[in-house]
Amino acid sequence: MIVSDAFPNQKESDRLADLYRTQLLDSPSEPELDALVKLGSRVFNAAYCLISLVDQDRLWFKAKTGLNVCESDRSGSFCTHTIQSSEPYKIQDTLTDPLYKLNPLVTGPLGLRSYLGVPLYCSAGSRIGSFCILDVTPRQWTVSEVQIIEKMGRMAELLLLKSSRSNTPRTIPGTEFNAVWTRVLVNDSVVMDTTLSHFLGFPKETAVVKDWFTRQVFDCDRERVLEERSRASGEPFSYQMGLADGTVLKVCEQVKIAGQGASLHKRGEMQIHIVQRDAPKSSVLIIPDHCEFHICPDYTAKVVGDTHSLTFRLLDFLHPANIASFIKACKAVRDNGGRRSLTLQLKNHGGYFRTYTVQLSWDGGADSSTAGVFLAALTVNLQSQSMDLAAAYNESMSKALCAPGFFCHGATGQIYIAPELRKTIGLLGHAPPLDEVLVALEIFSGRELKAVLSRCLESCSSERLEFKREQFGLTHWYQILLNVDTVLGEKPNLSVFLIDVTEPRAARLDAETNSFTRDLILQNMSDGLLEFDNSNLVVFANSAARKCILGAVSGFVAGISIQTLLPGLTPAALSKALSEMRYQGASESYELYVPTTGKLIKTKFIRGHNASYCVINDVTSQHRNQQQLSFAEQALALSESPVVLLELNAESTDTCSVVYVNDAFGNRFNRGPDSILNADPEWFAVATFGSSGVRKLTQAIMKWQNASVQLQYLDPNGVSRSCVVEVRPSTEVRSSTRHVLLVLREPGAYQ
Structure with missing residues (x-):
């Protein structure tokens, strides 16, 4: 069993699970990775350059140059030793190395004499392979060559991450749920609320044994989840869990201790998203019972x-x-x-x-x-085919929509049809099949539904169709909502609702009739303003709101939901704001980041007479001024300590630059500020703290919290000294451009 020294709690089985989760093994070649290994072979003037992924019994080459094979046996390979450490693995002469002098890779046709490799990490933190150089002559690997291969290894990691993202879980839109569990500290039972109980196969709120509850978490996440639940710090953490029908759930959980005395208990609040994975390309598997x-x-x-x-x-x-x-x-x-x-x-x-x-x-x-x-x-394992179709229909969106519809159980094809829908569309028969129900709806609406239904089933999504119907001299407007539910059963369940939108549409048309007067008043407001209806669909946005959210006056389409227009507002925050508006007349102010324009805005929801409004204030400049003032105060307070300021891009924290160093830093390291300003931060970190300092600082910065890192550096006389680097984020995570202060202190002076 191979155990990583950087991740002492991670077993080889967990490393392999992380590797398989990337779905990189046996995947098609990538032009960028092929170009990278060719560049590596030319830069090092070496016979072979590889990007290898270390499977259980083999090495599979994602990209290679100089070799005609796609994989080799893992036994006795150099890359197996490379992934056991976070440091570069070097072999200068294999014939003088007792571990490799009798290795077939050395004595055989390849005749390998030297090796230099660095481990490659996946997004989960496991070392899944290596970027390596192999040559047929002995090599004395220099410090600069090691630094070059470390940079090329990081480039390979980014390209592998990009390649694996298309195979990683995708959240299915409209499948976000909130659930709660509680555990009394005097026993081992966990009480799950109704939502969580339904996910795990129980009809109502249920108490289960703690060990069974923990086993629902994926193996690779289980130990970390146990640790977080034991700490109960209230900090959010993410993991994945699987259901009996194969559904994958992405969970963000917070665990806190609540109550006093005999009522002391742990409370876990979960945000659950149903995710889906791409099926293997060009693969069809039919498994008999x-x-x-x-x-x-x-x-x-x-x-x-x-x-x-x-x-x-x-x-x-x-x-x-x-x-x-x-x-x-x-x-x-x-x-x-x-x-x-x-x-x-x-x-x-x-x-x-x-x-x-x-x-x-x-x-x-x-x-x-x-x-x-x-x-x-x-x-x-055949699951029970019996279920209460009427209960399943009532637990769907029928109550929330207050509209008639029908529910189709995917595993059995059984259908429950609401009596109101039967009466409206004139459907006959006790238990008509799905095709007959769809035909009746098509005749009633005059719309083609089967193609739309096929599209919804393929993408596991929902869709609305609007149509009008003339009856008895009156015009009625309807919407058909098709919703696919992948939680229950082996095949998706289908819910279809017929919604009468005549009155909301008339109210909207009345509002549009008076749009000229409204535009004169609202378009000239300095603040942004959104108007939305009872379905939370935005029907109007003034110029200030469009510029703030979309970046331009054009491009706005009426009928888009608030959640889509303001993606920075979480579903929980939006639900809370709408509840405050409904019962108090106005909500609190909510601050959020708009990724399309890079602005920071404050939103407030206000209830009107015939409509509801969202007032938007652009606070980007105000927020930036506060950050600059805070940074200036920190810089003045730390003027006697060496200080470095890094600027990072929110979209890619790997892209950053050194934008400020004070005189104390130059005096300490005998370098003027001009030689460091706008320099490559990787060169700066390696030159100052060595190769080990790069990874330690990167990990501290990625956490985006105040942290202290113990590092080594060489003073102007060449003497190795210790220091404590304080990492101080000076910008909020949601800002488009982030800044972080690095403050160097002597270990004795650190408090």
Whole structure:
């Protein structure tokens, strides 16, 4: 078992889970990465340059130059040692190194004599591979060459992150929920509220054992979640958890201690988002209800007895929450023999997860020349098909919309139709099929619904269609809302509602009739103003609001929701503001950042006579002046200490520059400010604190909190000295341009 020294609590199984989660293995080549390894080979004048990903039993090359193979055996490889440390791994002459002088890579056709590599990190913090240079002649690696390969390694990390982002979870719009759990400290039971209980398969508020509640968290996140829940500091932390049907939940949680005496308890507040992952490209897997797999040690698999089945990589179709436990079970049966029973979720050809009971064993082969395979017997776990359709319909959006509709259970195809909808569209029959219901709606609305429904099912999204209907000499306006719900069942459930919007539309038209007078008054207001209706759809925005939010007067389209127009306002904050406006007449002021224009604004919601309004104030300049004044006060107070100011871009914290150093810094390091100002911050950090200082400072800055870092530096006489670097963010995280102060103090003077 390989354990990382930088992450002592991380096992090899967790590292592999993080690697598989990036979905970089066996992915197509990337032109940027291919260009980077070619550049590395030319810069170092070396025979080979590789970007390797370290799998369980192999090295897979994401990019390479000089080699004709895509992977090699992990056993005895240089990169296996590279990922065990955060420092560069150097071999000057393999023939004089007792660890490698008999290695086939050295004595074989490749004839490798020297190696220089740096580990590559994924976004989860695990070392998943290396960027390395290999040559056929001995090399004395210099300090400058090590610095160059570290920079190229960081470039490779950024490109790998960009490549893996298309495969990472995506939040499904409109699936944000708030849930709460409580745990009385005198026992081990956890009480889940109704929302969380529904997610985990219970009909109402339920108390469960703490250990069972913890096991719902992904393996790679479980230890950290246990630690955060034990601390109960009230600080938010994020993790992922999986449901029995394969749904992945992204959770942001805060845990606090509440109550006193006998009522003392822990309270966890959760913001839950349903996420989805891209299915493997050009991959179709049809798994029967009962079948057997032959799984090779590299986790490529084939269905036994199916002549049309192709070999596929099993981990691409395995639920992310099961990867670590599956790898652990494989290792156990191969090392100890016997049979293991476990439950796995596999993605089928429709893109949905099905749950299987798997009996896993190892067949080592008839002799030592046979590699051996895992034998996996799969049996599908059939879920109960019975459910209360009327209850499911009532728990959907029918109450919130106050509109008739119908609910279709995806797993069984059963339909519940509200009596009001039957009467409105003239639907006959006790239990008509879905196609018949859609045809009746199409006749009533005159709109094509099947194509729209197919689009919603493919993207797991919602859609509204508006139409008018002439009846008895009167014109009625309706909206059809199609909503796809992926929480319940193996296939998505469908809810469709018919909403009468005649009166809101008439009120909106009346408001537009008087738009000339309103424009004369409201367009000339210095503050921005949004007008929205009861559905929280913005029907009017004056010039100041459009410039502040969109950056231009043009481009505004009536009917967009407030949440879409103000993405910096969280759903919880918006709900609170609307409640305050509804019951108090006006809400408190909420400050938020507008990413499209880079402005900082304050919003306040006010209830009007026939409409509601959102008043917007641009406080960007005021906020900037306060920050500059605060920074000036700090700089004056620290004038005797060496001070450095870094400026970072909010979109990419890897892009920054040194914009200020004081005289005390120049005197300490015998450098004038002009030689450092606007310099590359990486060069500045390496020249001042060495290569280890770059990573320590980067980690402290990325946390965006006041921190102190113990570092070493060389004084003008070449003597190594210790210092404490205080990292002080002087700008709020939501600002477009951020500043951070680095203050150097002697260890004895640090308080």
